[in-house]
Amino acid sequence: MTSTRISVDPVTRIEGHLRIDCDIQDGKVVNAWSSGQMWRGIETILIGRDPRDAWLYTQRICGVCTTVHAIASVRAVEDALKLDIPLNAQLIRNLIIAAHGIHDHIVHFYHLSALDWVDVVSALQADPQATAKLAQSLSDWPNNNARHFAEVQARVKRFVENGQLGIFAHGYWGHPAMKLPPEANLMAVAHYLEAMDYQRKSNQITAILGSKTPHIQNLAVGGVANAINPDDQSTLNLERLAYIRTLIDELGAFVRQVYLPDVIAIAALYADWLPYGAGVMNYLSVPDFPRNTAGTDFAMPGGYIPAGDLTRFQAIQQFGDPFFEQHVKESIKHSWYQGDWTRSPYQGETIPAYTDFQETAAYSWVKSPTFLDEPAQVGPLANVLAMVAAGHSGTIGYLTDALKRIGALAGTEIPMTALHSSLGRHLARCIRTQVLYDNLIEHYDALVANIAGGDYTSFNAPVFPKGEQMGFGFHEAPRGVLSHWIVIENGKIKNYQAVVPSTWNAGPRNQNDALGPYEAALLDNPILEESRPLEVLRTVHSFDPCLACAVHLHDNERREIVQVRAL
Template sequence: MKRIVVDPINRIEGHLRVEIEVDEATGKVEDALSSGTAWRGIELIVNGRDPRDAWMFVQRICGVCTTVHALGSLRAVEDALGIEIPKNANFIRNIIAGTQMVHDHLVHFYHLHALDWVSPVAALRADPAATAALQNTVLEKYSLTFEGPVSFDTNAYPKEFPKATTAYFREIQNKIKGIVESGQLGLFSAHYWDHPDYNVLPPEAHLMAVSHYLNMLDRQREIVIPHVIFGGKNPHPHYIVGGMPCSISMNDMNAPINTERLAVVDTAINLTIDLVNNFYIPDALVIGDLFVKAGFADGGGLAGQRVLAFGDFPEDRYSGTSNGDYFKNLLIRANGVVENFGQGIGQAVFHPLEGKDLTDPNVLTEGVEHSWYRYPEAGKDLHPWNGVTTPQYTEPKEGTKTNWKYLNEDGKYSWIKTPKWNGKMAEVGPLAKYIIVYTKVKQGIIGEPTWAEKFMVDQIEAVSKALNLPPEKWMPTTVGRTAARALDAQLHAYIAKYFFDKLINSIKAGDTTVANTATWDPATWPKEAKGVGLHEAPRGGLSHWVTIKNGKIENYQAIVPSTWNACPRDGKAGYGAYEASMIDTKVKIAEKPLEILRVLHSFDPCLACATHLYDKEGKELAVVRTDPYL
């Protein structure tokens, strides 16, 4: 048995450490520990502040997913104060959210997760002519040509399409060769070059993927242009409690939103659709197909056992979240929990998640059994509205407080709390959302799917046909988690287009209202109020919880997707999603645990890593650096 310590994990946001016990004879991971090694603490920063300012602070929780925490916070405060935003503001927020989702997924796949599947060095063995032929084959076989409903389409032709010429791929290969021969691999150096898993793909696939890696470095910034138009900037666009701060005028060319700027948004959304359809979807599916055919069907962990989502994209105005109105007109009605999906669609069990469940102190809770926090009553979990953020840091099992050797899996070992649904662990994320919608549609729980829900089911069935596997076999795996993100990006590219069309039609009808300021004055607020804001963020179900007293924030808690997935184990509920997925993954070479990086990166962790390896006596065997600057 060998103990592997991976700290910190690279190509993620934040700071994450994992410790794994591996049986070297079988490669089986016998135990796994996931530790968030940085204390967030932003909830304490907003306590005592004006709730109208909370979104500006809490969206700085993350610099990658930028806008999602602002949206969760806005919805929480608006829920507490009974503020109903105008429909134009809802459309604009949905456009921002849709484009954020695509940007986040695309950057994750190409620039954070790709090096788990693709080797730039392997691309040097490729035949450029064969690569050009492969590019055309991939486009023909793995493109999913779905379209969302739009009232009009202004995309005259694809603005971005993969290049498929011998000369182009030869030039890319020469660039890679020059970098490798220089010994200065730069952004490619945080990589295991000789792992056998890189042989799953032919050299031509590596060269094609690296060229797209570089393409997306250049093009990804254009996806978030709608953030700049509607929110003034990216990252962290501007909002206002009650709506949006961008006034609309079709006559004033100096107005924040006018015909010229709406045309820029339209162009960006059309480009986004092209990038997803012509690059992301085919690349993710061809890689997934080859890995599935090579027998990679592990890493599912909790995905086949229990997944949770909140649903998102209100079609129109709603009066609040905790009163249940938010769930009544969602475009994606993923709100709920599905258990046992891995046993097949007939055995999957759906549990609804509605307004009354949000306020039930027993349904959604957080525990701190293995977290570096202290609750007033030991062993008792708390509802988020009653959540406490009181640190209680303890020493590791071996080492010192500032120089860890092994963390204490029997005690406290993470700065992340442990969220639970009815006392149980659950995985969140695009995969969870797709599993829930698919189950609800196939079991008839959703009688008439929205266009987006039908879109999701069609995507799943198209991939199942391409892989020649039923959904319950390929979805709850590392490959499935990665593929679901690609499908989610395609869906949200069309969602952005859908709500842009709604916005244009609303403006054409004469409505230019973007904010409701009727209750802006704190004198109009109740003395005490509670609210919750929900959002299906790129990494999964996000919830912000606020209590307001005498015009100030009395308590604030955020349960983020990586809290659900990266949380430490619980004595009764078992392992969190990261830990369960690592236990469900086999490792070929303990000194090069590429499989562990791949399964963790499939979650797109919002947390950071180098790798230290120890034998069972605690003696350091090797140090494998995954960050060239450490």
Template sequence: MANRVVVDPITRIEGHLRIEVVPENGYIKDAYSSSQMWRGIEVILQGRDPDDAWMFAQRICGVCTTVHAIASVRSVENALNLEVPYNAQMVRNIIIAAHALHDHIVHFYHLSALDWVDVVSALKADPHKAAKIAESYQNWRLNGASVFKAVQDKLKKFVDSGQLGPFANGYWGHPAMKLPPEVNLIAVTHYLQALDFQRKADQAIAILGGKNPHIQNLAVGGVSTAINPNNEATLNMERLYYIKQLLEEVRDFVHNCYLPDVIAISAFYKEWLQYGRGVDNYLAVPDLPQDPKGETFDMPGGTIFGGDLSTVKPIKRFGDEYFVKNVVENITHAWYKGDWTRHPWDEETVPDYTGMPGGYVDPNGKYSWTKAPRFRKGDTYVPMQVGPLAQVLVGYAQGHKLIKKYTDDALDLLRTVLTTIGESADGVDINALQSTPGRHIARAIRAKVLSDLALKQWEQLVDNIGRGDLEIYNPPSYPKGEIKGCGFHEAPRGTLSHWTVIENGKIKNYQAVVPSTWNSSPRDDKGQRGPYEASLIGNPLAIPEKPLEVLRTVHSFDPCIACAVHMVDPEGNEITTVKVL
């Protein structure tokens, strides 16, 4: 397999992901995505109390923090047909929005920008010229020649000391790097500033959730965040207004720095708007519920097939049969016993690690811990791309007011920057988002929308408290016999769903179909590639020994292979024993 380029593990993500590509004449001919970790939480949950499931489930990941907890309680509530008090919905919504803002900021600046930004090149920049360039595309209060000069001086000290810290490993000087030194300096400066603003979003989560990561305030039927405007030990007006201040500061950064930066960098890499499309079936679920039953939402959901926005079909409510009945998973190429395609409620989780004979992926064998989720389209099941791009396209196609406005604004700014730097803006429309840079642009658009909606949820919560409603919890009651529930959540990386089968008040079966399972999936029984694999085919690869272009496209999905895993010994030996509860 000498013609394979292997990146293992892909860094600046959560978990261990292995990507193999087949290069040919400077481009990628084929690709394989192999998740090298197994979580095993589904097995741990069997036989446990459904009220406790969310505490275990959120340990699936230490980066996604809130999302598995949210999806888990929703799955149990759906099984019980349990309504959630309005205040609890709003508290959850603020946490959801704040977490997404934190996650999107971190993803661009700290996990993927260095695929496009040559940090060392920033030392050659003219800070005054950098200030003028920044002023041309954004109105950010922390710009300025003196700010850029201070960061350049700090960076020079790193380089002179031989210790680049977080910038130590990168393809600096790679021929695929093409930003002017001044734009590199702007990006490095905002990389450092972003550390502070993602922290502010985290603070809002911690105030409401008790801690972060892994919030402590959820409960099946609501939240445990006691509300009393006149009590210092509860969620009172002082804490609420501090949360508002934090959200306003994050909103300022997203509107005036983050999104314009993404647009500017995308403009300088215009040629990449033709790379990375891959699977062009899109899936998103609605979120930020506006009522106790989960029948109206502030963020839209639905499907699009073949990249054609006219095919959009909405997913309207919790328990929507269009979603619940049409999700399956296939294990033909996944390290589990069997070769089946099943609905999540009917699955079993029996690991069967067979390794990779010869040291490379065998296209005809099993090669990943990730299953292959698929969605029904007519008489067949097809791969779906999930993530901010899916939600933006679904929302745009449905005429969602904020998504449509901010998407059109972003595309206008992209065309303006392209013209300013002497590039043609022809063909730059909504379809340009179906690309590697497009996923970054869509994520920034989603962040901009959520930064507005976070404050809307806050206002609705405060208004409701002002009317004297302090209710936060509706206690569950478990019937005898078997019930089933599906809880979904549009997490920062895309559509997340937890599937629960409860029998006589105990968990009988539990499955989590996560965003990176949709996107990183291996081929299925029909040979259909998952989104990572499909998006890499046709991409350039200038230097196989330095596969920067592979990182660019894979990172654009924001992979999360998850940190809460079982360690598996191929010989079947027990490695360690951990007691839980």
């Protein structure tokens, strides 16, 4: 039987440039290739620089995932120096990464991937009264009323009439895989617009504590630069802390009353899609939200789950954990780099060797990470499964309730194994957001209590000894496990490598030719129209790709690469 090759290049509604090639046979995907189309050169830029400056550079890996690279970078240097940091610094960092994570997850679901499931044009045929009835059956959110839905519908109609659809202009509207009734589509469009306001509230928390966002300015190897004094207007004081709490409360209402019900509704109405998109079922996550100065006690556990078997969960216990350190490797067999090796990131190199797209040889700027010599899926699904396996009560409670509510709407029992899917990744991301919100409250209360107890310390100065030090810092970022690896020699960076979530998930085949997570997840996906491969986007978007993190564009000739016109 013959197969058809389709290419989606570039995949849009992501950060960076990603190309996906699929072979289609009998209406389903039978083979796939994931290709990162840019080269990241940040590691090369860092060689010879002061390790204390690395976090400022690594934030520039991406314009979205800025905070996460800063956190992983300072943790890498602190691990190399075996440096504890003050409790206030841990808690301030925790608040920043929780707020950033919630912002990222809201943006991903509503603004980057919901349009794979929601037919915006269909919303024009909805009855606002029926939409309100549907929405109110799911949540008591104050804006779930007929008047609000009628106003949103009128706004969308004006967009259409004026030809100002923006990102709505080129969607696969009317695609046969779009199955939501008009009322569900109108509800989702209304919440899409509201989500813009609430992701901004989350970002305000990050900006208050980090001085700005993107690219926070308050970090330092050894802690944070936030001066603390409850009575000083120029420091982190009671007024700013009180405003942060107000933002936390407003954010929680949206996370609980809108985001969670919307994901539950879409999962139930698309229950026929629950079998699709599993792929690699080795799951890797790391613990985060340290509660002490040494990074040995965490609010969110992490670890490794082989073959999707939660009974075989192996915990990662602490910063600098040897189980993690010894088993992370990267392969470049199918990547555009010089050589053919599989190494620890400590020995990694970033020497480009471009050869064009060769499906049986090199075809991507992304490397291929492995854990225990196997590909691993990272991200909220891995994180949620690890927390369930570790017995995290909050995660178990949110997940059990969500599966029950999906089953009630779908009219069938939904087992936990349904999480191994494209829709399962969306549900896991939403469950993780509920846990992140709990962490915002926990670490806010802990910070206020610690300051009230008279502790204003936020920084321990690092000391760089002679000779060589090696260390790595990890962070459970919104897209999954992020780790930065550093070799320091006589106070200067000798080698630096970042192994990012989209490297794990978007990587090409590894040294054993095993498919990467994107590639494996696409196999057996149905394709109803080859000219409009909506189903490919559904699965790829469910990972929340960030190819700017996985690769970066570089031109040694300094030629003009692109022009952007500001309107």
